[in-house]
Amino acid sequence: MRTAVAQSLAALVALVDLVPTTHAQITPQQIYQPPPASSGAVSQQQSNLTNGVNPQYTDLLGNALWFYEAQRSGALPSNNRVSWRNSSCENDGSLNNTDLSGGYYDAGDYIKATYPFCWTMTSIAWSALSFGSAYSRSSQDAYLDSTLRWGLDWLSKAHSDQDTLWVLVGNPAVDDQYWGGDLDIPGPRSSYSVTRQNPGTDAFASCAAAFAASAYLYSGESGLLPTSPNGANLGGVPSIRNRTYSEALLRHADGLWDLAINSSPRQVYSVAQPVAGQSYPSSDYEDDLAFAGLWMALAKGDASYVNEALTFYPNGTNGFASTNAALNWDRKVAALPVLAVQMAQRNTSLIPNMTRFQTDAELYFDRLTDGKMQYVSQTKGGLYWWSGDSDAASLNPALNAAFIADLYSNFATTSAKTSAYRSLADSQVDYLLGDNSYNGPYIVGQHPNSPQNPHSAMASGGTDITNINNSPPKELHVLYGAVVGGPDKQDRFFDLRDDYPETEIALDYNAPLIAAAVSRIARNVTKDPPYTTSSGSANVASGRPTDAAYPAGKSGGLSKGAQIAIAVVVVVVVLAAVGGVSWWQRERLKWWYRQKKMGL
Template sequence: MAAVWLSLLLLCVGQTNIIARAAGACVQSGVINEKSVWNQGMSANLNMKFPSAVNSWRVTMTFDRALTNFETWSATPSTSNNVVYTLDNLPYNGNQPAGASLSIAFNAHFASKAEVISVKMNGVEQCRGGVAGAGGAATTTTTTTTTTTPSTGSNNPPSSLPYDYQEVLRKSLLFYEAQRSGRLPSNNRIPWRGDSAMNDRGENGEDLTGGYYDAGDRVKFGLPMAASMTVLAWGAIDFASGYAGAGQSKYVKQAVKWGTDYFIKAHVGSTDFYGQCGNGDTDHAYWGRAEDMTMNRPCYKITASKPGSDLAGETAAALAAASILFKTSNPSYSATCLQHAKQMFQFADRHRGKYQDAIPNAGKFYSSSGYGDELAWAAAWLYRATNDQTYLDKAKGFFQEFSDLSGRPSEFSWDSKHAGVQLLMYQLTGESSYGSMVTQFCDWVKNNAPRSPKGMVYLNQWGSLRHVGNVAFICLVAAKKGLKSNAYENFAIQQLNYILGDGGRSYVVGFGKNPPVRPHHAGASCPDAPAPCGWDQLHTSEPNPHVLYGALVGGPDQYDAYEDKRSDYVKNEVALDYNAGFQSAIAGVLSL
């Protein structure tokens, strides 16, 4: 890098016309690609090409007026005047070979539209005066990765942590935004995503747009979606200070509400609930953008005659948890969530059955092992939301009816809520019997569960790291309740650090050292429209054109073996439930 960096643009009246021409040059040359512009901000990409190899780089970017906020995840930004911004490489993207292209996504916020009028890379002007500099312009694009709300707490993670947990939290929330279905909001932060599945309808024409796509596909599977929303809400409630310190309280509420809005839409009658949109087999025969789908997307429901106590119970839990989360900030919405939660619980309890018997297609992908845990889970959450003794009595009764609820679980997951409901009951009652169940589970995962050579708790080959995040979250909540606090906190941090880099690499897309660049995700693998996208994109060895920031990939096997291969849907898939416990655990550590 050069020793001196020119970072100030001298502005004067006589230069007005020059500035106007230069502003157009940065966009026209492709150095700046304005992906999305709204009244007080824009999402854009800074595109660079390296004519010779470098081991570090610095970009100086000048705007024609002061910004109110600027952030990017792909570089370290700094400014002294909110007009000239210096972007320094991160540890993982400083080395660039000759001819390499790099795209840096950023959000710029302003009182009135700001233009980039100068870009210098390692001291060489790239676009002023209508002529691109020696660096030229790359065409690769990536997703926006910023947050626009100032932090309400510390801007820095605890100094004892070896990784930036706040950055992980922010990026994980971006992953949920990338999974949105339906009409996207005007402040969408994922520029490569657009409106999709706008014709999702029920049997009688009910509007079923919205919700989340499950994984790298485009099916809206109700059970794992609801389980994810419950866990996200739980983390947002119990570890609110972690979100506040990272400036992400607003965004986690938005993430939960995007799911619960959809559940409320899908609850079309007291005993009628749509639990899936899209056929898994048909959807998986298509590799491409959600925005380009043309296949038929049937929506399936559970009813009194074709019940699904697991699905209805989990959705009741999610809505009850959301009612707590929004009780202060949005009381009317909280009341709506609670009303639907009560109805859904009654539906689940009075009309018993597994949901895959009503929705066979769901059983091919997310087959439920039972519904006793969801019934107890829903009742416990409703008690926490209402303080109505009836629900606590119900929850205790389910522990008597379903004996497996008192046993030592082997996991906490979208299918098995046993560890979660044991912990929640201890939180609510303080009864030692529930506390013993919790410590039995956390002691087992901490001391006796299978481990990889590098120390990862290994519970299942499918999404091995989601289980790491899930048990870390459970044990952090237990620690907060006073159960073996130091031991469980240290265990959770050790497991999370494995994910973030202690395992030899980062397993979070767009974060840390050597993160995955080929997650099994169709939309992220597609180039910008209107370029075609199909099965060739699944099998190419090139990195995904769009960075799916914050996504936790499935993870390594029991020997720590992992290959960043897009077609490996066991180790490189991403999913709503993969991030839910992981993100909540990250917030838990930030709350310590």
């Protein structure tokens, strides 16, 4: 039982942890600003390498990090690089007498969502732990530091005391009705929390993982996470090492792990806070607990966390043989054996039996690469497609699969499997980077053929929510480095602002781009990315999309809102019936709310 003294100490720790830490950030060697899109059409592979790095990959990484700076909320610092951004929502949390200012806007609108954001922070830290040498070589280490700290400092505020985690700022039903710049965001804004008395097990665990992974990165432990059994270590970012900050992050990880394990009843956070779960509903909490337990073991060097994590790990006769789920903020199952293998290679005292997890990882990757995974196919252009998940944002499931395949490929038990997993990773990243029928990268501002109309209220410059495609006709600001949702199952990309499954941007979409860029830099890939050879115009699809933003037809005299509501019910029922598939609902409710509010 916690004593009054222990509670007082915990409260003091929480207050200390909230002290701003921006003074500890390292200073960039030089200020990076995204180059004009035209630079993406210039071959660099045979000349102008810096520290052996192709400048195209430096720009990929630099732009991807710049995107996070463009998504910042709160009081912007004097070294803000995004000239068209302003300080905003500085009073977040005021309705609850809590400071929730800062952090990042989740996607194309202005909510701040903790649960998916924690996955974003964890995956960025994970890729740095594995391929972090890329940051100093490309002079982007200071920007990694500021990206992580801006997010982690806000998560420290969201973990406002030992019994509370704030999981949402803003209300999707309200915020999705505002389409405009950052100076007039409606307020004051509602905030929603989960607590020891009204738990959100998945959110507690996911946040613990983010703190633990980042604490391990900032600890500067030698070796960090290997990406091969015998190769040179490519991970870690020594220049950002900060023991004091690492220890503060680890205290938050400890507190959140305690909440995840010991709060009762164990339940998904959307049960405790239905409004918070509208945009990001969670399927379950077991994978979050297993994932967080592994990160806690690594950060604390304590195998007891592994034992606890494995009680939530997929077991039994089916286990990974029946795992079909895409990797994303909701479902972390596919990541578990990959992280376990890296940990076993790093420290056998934590995980002495690597073979078990190699078997599980290869059950997943073999079924994927052999075309035998249920509910998964490939488009004609080669993009892996998870039914349900990919319909809402096609690139992200494929890029997350590429991320873990990249991490695992050199641990495969045969050379043929290593080759197959490497091909999986490279093919999906190359698709993103221009090896596609669109004839350009699906990254804003990277190339003349990049998407021109990302679904972003801030960047668009528009104010007419009923006519966002044409108000204004041309996007006012270039949202450099933003990965869009991606093409449809026929590899068609329409580049329409209101077609949010294809054009919306989001924090979690950019994390695997960062992972891909640092991997290629760390592995000394100097060949130009595919988009440098793209010539002519982008192949923007004509006609009408067929997705959640553009429901087909108006048969039966039903309003658009009614059609969408029916479609939502049908899809939910179908996906529930087939099982094993999570459906990202970030945007289905966005469209429904807009249509309903406008009486359409």
